[in-house]
Amino acid sequence: MPQIFRPYADTVLRVALLAILVVPVAAIGAAYAVMWSPYVTGQNVVIEQPVPFSHQHHVGALGLDCRYCHTAVERSPVASVPPTHTCMTCHSQLYTNAQMLAPVRKSLASGIPIRWNRVHRLPDYVYFDHSVHIANGVGCTTCHGQIDDMPLTRQTAPLTMSWCLSCHRDPAPHLRPQSQIFSTTWRPPKDAEKAGRALMSAYHIDTTHLTDCTVCHR
Amino acid sequence: MSALLVAEFHEAGALTTAARAATSAGLPLADAFSPFPIEGMAELLGETSTRLRIWMFVGGIAVAALAYATEVWSAVYNYPIDSGGRPEHSWPAFLLFPFAVGIFGAALTGFIGLLVKCGLPRLHHPLFEINGFERVTQDRFMLALHAPPADADKRSAVDWLKQAGADNVWELEW
Amino acid sequence: MTARPPIAPADAGRFDIDRRRALTLLAGGMALALSSCGPPREEIVPYVSMPEGMTPGLPLTFATAVAPFGYAQGVLATSHEGRPTRLDGNPRHPSSLGAIDIFAQAEIMSLYSPDRAQAVRHGDDIAAWSAFEGALQAQLEQEKLRRGAGLRIVTGRITSPTLIRQLQALADVFPAARWLRFEPIDDDAPRAGAVAAFGEPLVTLPHLDRAKVVLTLDADPLGPGPQQLRNAAAFAKVRQSRLTPDDFLRLYAVESMWRLTGANADERLALAPQLMRNVALRVAQALGASVDAGDLPDRARRFADAVAKDLAGNKGRAIVLAGDTQPPEVHALCHWINAQLAAPVDHLPPVDANDKSHAQSLQELADDLGAGRVETLIIIDSNPAYAAPGALKLRELIGKAPFSAHLGLTDNETAQRCQWRLPMSHALEAWSDLRAVDGTASIVQPLIRPLYDTRSAHHVIGLLHGDLGADPYALVRETWQARATGDFESQWRRWLHDGVIADSAAAPVTPPQPHLPNVAPAQGTPPLTLVLAPDPSLWDGRFADNAWLQECPRPLTHEVWGNSLKIAPQDAAIHGLRDGDVVKLAHDGVTVAAPVRVQDGQPAGVVAATLGLGRNAAGAIGNGVGFDVYPLRGPAAGWHIEGVTIEATDQRHAPPTTQHHFRLDAEDKDILRTLAIDDLPRGTASSQDRGESLPSLLPRQNEDGYQWAMVIDTSVCIGCNACIIACQSENNVSVVGPEEVEAGRIMHWLRVDTYFLHEKDEPPGFQPVPCMHCEHAPCEPVCPVAASVHDGEGLNAQVYNRCVGTRFCQSNCPYKVRRFNWFAYSHDQAYANLGADTVTAQYNPDVTVRGRGVMEKCTYCVQRISRARREAEKTDTPIPDGGVVTACQSACPTRAISFGDLNRKDSSVNALRHEPHHYAMLGHLGTRPRTTYLARLNNPNPAAQDDGA
């Protein structure tokens, strides 16, 4: 009886059998990697804007306070993007003919709002409240990163659920005193842990229910 | 580089008697081939190992333990959630998942063990060269002896096999 | 930038597009754009200049008023970034007292209704307002010559002082013009009765809270209508368990059909409407009147005597109320009885300025049209073509006016017979003012710029004055400037803030002693009579285009998207009819096909139907739903049509219902418990009744912090459904449509179960059933993905975005309170035109809009709890008792629903959970519900019952 298969057939078949075991595991790993990738999270992706607004210039160089533009941030769930008027309070005097500001002037003249592109986007079934985070000692740069050296604004945090949870489970290392909330230069102290604990009690933060679904989803 | 003497028989009975006789005659058995398992043949060949069962047991327990660990870690430590006031570590409810996957784990380990132990898959094998070997998966029986190195002994072994009732005897180098 | 539009976890993409189109309608707002690949891009659209007093992301509340029946109902309107999203009651307003009825709440749906008239139409062609104004001025030139002799203005009930002022001022320009007032649900009889008794058309306001015994003769003080909220609140005051049996109100109802009052009565007598005068006469006899009381069936006589005795024994605390459907002489008789009883009722001068009766007005209009005396017909927000008695043939006659225009929210039947169809601004879109029944005035302020090119009634009447630019705002201020004392601006601001104008209510008058009218008793048994009533959900039909109300279960029958002819079992047996059989209902040659519903408690020889259905120009929602009984009405717009005939057909068609079984067996005793006030044990409830003493293997949960709970007092639940609509508007609950309800699918998170507990014809019990939020929730351990979980404050949460839709939770829920999105009811699979962008604009941005394939249910208004908690954290002060008010609780006129924190020893729920008649529904299952009940208390009078024992 002649051989049906050549010797190498053995190797091929054995590799194939091995693949049946390996491939699914590898696939899951790959999918997980993709879920963390900027393509999905949008992390560090610079989104183009109608007006190339520079936080680096306004916050870093000029030292404007966050609340000068984001007026609602201490009272409202949303930080609020400023109305055209706010821009014009200065730009009616400065760079009055700057080409890059044309859309702003046009908006004021026509009364048609500027359409900014959202940088930090949460799913619509997630209800985030800026004001309560600020009231409990979470500073702006904790989530928004070093906004003061961003020529164009980008999202520095992955904004995934597990990222949110990491802080809701253990807020201590991320807390700061009220005076430092809007500071872009604040750095955690040496004894971050101890200081954090102290702030936790100062803010009456109880983590037992911070991971309840209803805290963020309704 | 050893050689095999492969003898073909018509009857399962002839094969077993020949095998027994060969062992008593001091001819070293290599293997036997048949269309269905023949009781006692494995013993004659010294196949008595039961390690496969142990592997399966270990494999099953390992998978089950991993499954249970996953449950406890996720439900008690990683993200404890109040589900209808049930205890975080609801062990009775946690048993069925490990049980099911554990059994599959044992089966899979066993399957892999089987292939390894039998050296399968082996699509290309010298035995397939033997003319008529295809019959051993149907209705023929073959006995393989380790051929003695010396030609004289080899010839006598062949004769001995013929007397034992073999229709043909092939010599196989490998 | 505004609140994020809520989006379903499922098919978010499709919804995004909707949002963008929807929001372009609105001042500012965030839109979403689908980028070709990757996650969808979102845009942020800030204001150009921020409106004063507005904080992006925070809702604003304004006090205003709406007029579902022409009378004002004070409301507090919530607005998110300039889009009104819900209406709540205004505690300062006498017709609201903080509560709100289904009609007022549904106004928000009417505002965004896709069926609204959106442009001026001449015939079927779209036209401009200028075109109409031109045509009108030309026509008015003609009228001026004949002093307006050909001008007829038809309106509904007008209580707006400004509008009345404008209309009356017209007399100077057109002395011969006529203002005709028409409400299909008229009050002619009571007015005539009052005139007969007192010489003037006084309005009677009962004070149920000062009563011990009340008898209603087809009156429906607790039923839908301008006085419902006020009466219900008063009713609840005297039905509290804390009262001694002596102070606990006893309510007798004599009814020709089931009304909410009868459903909540302690003793109810089903009686033909014609015989009710005999009951009144018997009472009069008992009070010393020497009158012939005529004859009554045994049961009725026993009942009447018992009532008479009870009334006579409670002088000063007893009231007799005759229904609007009873003839004037009966009203007069009741006024006399009340006078004898020194009944706690107020008599007020009517707010409704027009003295002519509705019937006369219509008759006159029909005659004039017929005789061609009408040259210019202006109809303001009224629908005679549909709602006028068929006998008047107004449908045809309206066309005979050479110039006709209709101003309304929708292009209804009347508009379609007028040459000019004018789109009217919604109450939330324009300035106006309104008066409540008791005369209290409110300023109506707009919350949003008109969505379409619409005008208000003030503007159109202004056009009649020749004033093209009539500005409602200026007109209203003018009206009140004249009446203001002192600094107007500050008062104006105060009025706008309060939602009521201080001491604008009319002072009660003390009428002369009514003389005993001469009322002839009814003799013999009347022929088969059809009794008409306003529809509990659609009133006179003006709400037919409102999907919320169409799907709002009618009390007792739980019929939705249709109506039926109620017939007594005896009569059904005679004609061999069963539920759903369609009969030919005929009178005077007019025939209406109607499905019957065999109803225990319906008097024999009397069939009943509700008005307001069977419309054919109500738009996609209301067209062809149910059958229309207006054509059967005689010219007198009567409420009882004697001598109707019914003839069985072979068709079958029943309106879908949301509850199919109404009987409770012995083993269901712990679903809805009832108790006579006399048997109420004093002391406190056993923990057994709180379902807490049952042994359990489960560990105690961590119960620190807030622990929310709800207690519902079934004895004061009158079944008005206000909670259902409140929940629907607060929580973006979708309307599923008739086909789905027919298939047994409903969406209301909160249902008001109706159970007949004793004899089938005795009053039922009402039981609002939201989610029980069980501590040992059966729905949670069965969910494979932890979408149904408990949170730390005792809420049984449903995480929509995690739900995969196994529906195991609902199968294992003994209360069946979970609702599944079989289709994308709020998105591309919405019923009829409910997927339109305008509808999405109504959504509450604090609540996720659920997508297809996910389970949803009552959340205890978790968004309100969360808001309160976040505010508390910001201010570092705990949430006070009453700091969280659920939507259902806020709307309830009788305050039957209490909500609060179990860990607050002083909280109202804690107190109620220790009442002696407190119990947990199906508590024996060990689910430990957080929503618990107080048994339904009643105050029966054995003497009035069948056996008379």
Added chain:
Amino acid sequence: MSSRDDRAKEALRWIAPAGRSIDAVNAIVAAPLLERQRWSWRTWWIAFAVSLALTGAMAISIAWLLIEGIGIFGNNTTVVWGFPIANYVWWIGIGNAGTLISAMLLLLRQHWRASINRFAEAMTLFAAAIAGIFPILHLGRPLYFYWLAPYPNTMALWPQWRSALIWDFWAISSYILFSLLFWYIGLVPDLATLRDRAKGTMARTLFGIFALGWRGSARHWHTLHIYHMTMACLGVPLVVSLHSVVGLDFAASLMPGWAETIFPPYFVVGAMYSGFTMVIVLAAAVRWGLRMQALITIEHFEVMAKMLLAASTIMTLSYCTEWFTAWYGGEGAERRLVVYAFTGDYRVLYWLMLVFNCVIAQAFWFPAARRSIAAVVTIGILINVGMWLERMTIVLNTLSHGYAVSMWRTYAPTLWDFLLLFGSLGFFALLFLIFCRALPVVSMHETRRLLSAEAQP
């Protein structure tokens, strides 16, 4: 010596004379695969066409389901489960029998299993796979079914392990894979036989690959035997646990008529019951269609009929127990539910179910009925219908008539419910028909072993 003869006779009892030689067995089994021209396949093609059409219907209804949503089924707010769940329980029940036969009967050294276990296991595989589809299809959001698995994700979320559905998910997955291995390992020696009998290169290559180079070595036979026996030992508890878990889907609740401790055991028996009936139907089909009269004999049908009789009696007993506990427990809702089952909206289904499951199988007390293939098959089919009705009534009665009186509803299936049910039947038939022409429907090596009486210890 004599005892060995008895054993030989006992073994040969299950094989007709025509098949009592190794060659004959090989020839008979290999014929449909290697000598197709032996007889006309018209019937096969007709059957194939019909089942293909039904499979198409199933595909269409699944597509429509994914487009339109779960609402196309007849479920309502109260009766949230309907056909899909009943179908699922029914199919998984059928999916149990194969392993029961090959594993349990192997351990019990029942010779007669040799000629039926192969296609019974194939049936198991197909039925279990189809059963697995239904729970996924009946999800509101089917595409998220993988959330039932603990996989690494950015949400840091895990399955909720207390849910019977999770147990189900894993029990079925494990069971399907387990059966696949069990079935395949039994196939290997036969594939080798076919490899060596086949003439065409294509056939030889394909059989060759899947035979893994099997060469009948005594050492391999030994290892294979050990593995096979161990798998059998594992298979029995797995199969029992599987259907117990299915029973727990209902029993692990607090609804009247569901929360019953008897459910797991009686679901297992029920599974065996419906499974065996399906085996009987397929056995008759294979015997006649593939000319296997020599290997599948009247004896087989008789012994399986006896098993049906036993199962039927146990089922009847279980029903009685249900009624008794409902009455004896004294819970009002439970009692009312039993009354409802007999007199309520689904009474017709319930009575039919009782007749099919409890009454007709009693015919097997008579040898004549047991030895008439026609009778056995007919009764078998009726019993399978009865078992489907049982699952249907279990789901419907409790859901329609639970505690919340105001929410009582009845259930009315839609066209799509039926399309999916019959579509799945067609799909099953399709798979089996293909199996018949691609693989040996009877285990040759086990039959050979049976034949060689000498080989018996």
